[in-house]
Amino acid sequence: MTGSLAYIFGTNGLVSFDYSRKDYSNTKFKPTSDAHFSEQNRLMSNQLVAAATYKLGGEYKYNQFSFRGGYRFEESPYKNGTTVGDLSGYSLGLGYNFGNTKLDLTYDQAKQTNTHQLYNTGLTDATIIDALHSNVTLSLGFQL
Numbered sequence: 001m002t003g004s005l006a007y008i009f010g011t012n013g014l015v016s017f018d019y020s021r022k023d024y025s026n027t028k029f030k031p032t033s034d035a036h037f038s039e040q041n042r043l044m045s046n047q048l049v050a051a052a053t054y055k056l057g058g059e060y061k062y063n064q065f066s067f068r069g070g071y072r073f074e075e076s077p078y079k080n081g082t083t084v085g086d087l088s089g090y091s092l093g094l095g096y097n098f099g100n101t102k103l104d105l106t107y108d109q110a111k112q113t114n115t116h117q118l119y120n121t122g123l124t125d126a127t128i129i130d131a132l133h134s135n136v137t138l139s140l141g142f143q144l
Helices: 035-047
Strands: 002-009 013-023 050-062 065-074 084-097 101-117 126-142
Touching (some): 065 101
Antiparallel strands (some): 013 050, 084 101
16 A cells, blocks of 8 residues: 655645555465465564555756755564664755756665574574665666
C-alpha cells in the first residue's frame, strides 16, 4: 500500500510526502505444499512483520537551476529490529537546464545497523555492522 501527497508552489517548486506499508510476514515461497518451502514460509512468518517507509522531499527551481533534497526512513522488517535495523537517509541534488539538455548531480546517503552471526557453531556471537552507504550520481539527459 502506498500513498502520496504533494504541494506545488506555482512553477517554482514542490514538497512531497510518500508513505508505504508492506507486510513482509506474508512473503511466501511456492509451491506451499513443498516441505522445504513450508518450513521457510513458517520461519519468515515468525520473524518478519509489516514495515512502513516514509519519504519527504522537495524541489525548488530558480531560472535554469533546480535544487532538490529529501529524507527517507524505512522501518525494519524483522520482529527483533536488529537482524536488519531501521534505515534512515537523505539526498541532495542540483540540476541545470540548458533547454533540450539537462545536467543533474545528486548525492545520497543511508545508514542502517545490521546484526550478523559469524558462524553456526563454535563462535556464535553476532557482530553488529553499522553500514553507511553513499552515492554520487551525475546524469545528462536529452530531450528530442
